[in-house]
Amino acid sequence: MRSYYQTGGLSGLVIWAWVLMIGLLALTLQLEFITFNVWTYLVASIFVVAVVFMVLRHKVELTDDYIHLKQILSFNRLSIRLDGIKHVQMTKHGIIFDYNDNSYDLLLTKKMRSAIEQKIGAKK
Structure with a gap:
């Protein structure tokens, strides 16, 4: 039988906090530059890849x-x-x-x- 799991407890919370900080950086860049530019796109893409990587690996x-x-x-x-x-x-x-x-x-x-x-x- 196969399935997915996530690390629980404090270590899982710390790992997801780091990933969510990348998303927060993307949001901050969007608000700082007012327009959607290449830096915002790059950090938002890294955030999406990190979330998918965390779930599927x-x-x-x-x-x-x-x-x-x-x-x-x-x-x-x-x-x-x-x-x-x-x-x-x-x-x-x-x-x-x-x-x-x-x-x-x-x-x-x-x-x-x-x-x-x-x-x-x-x-x-």
Whole structure:
């Protein structure tokens, strides 16, 4: 099963704040120059590309034994064994867990969240 995810918690908030600052810069340039010029177009284009990149590069794939996370700037994926996941907390919109002394907070779709919950429940 494949879906998209977003980083949750404070780190996700910081990442999206940086992306939204690019949009704010585009808006400020538009208001400062009064006319839509090449600089406004360039920064607005960078903002749109950054938003699309942030949404479409965060992919999650659930197999029988693994959760594969494709991260933003990595061409490889992070593979997490389902039997190695510890301290699982199912939240309203995602999952928080520990794996190899790292803590992960993921915002998932309802379908993916319930599928992971079912797989983890079946393993334990």
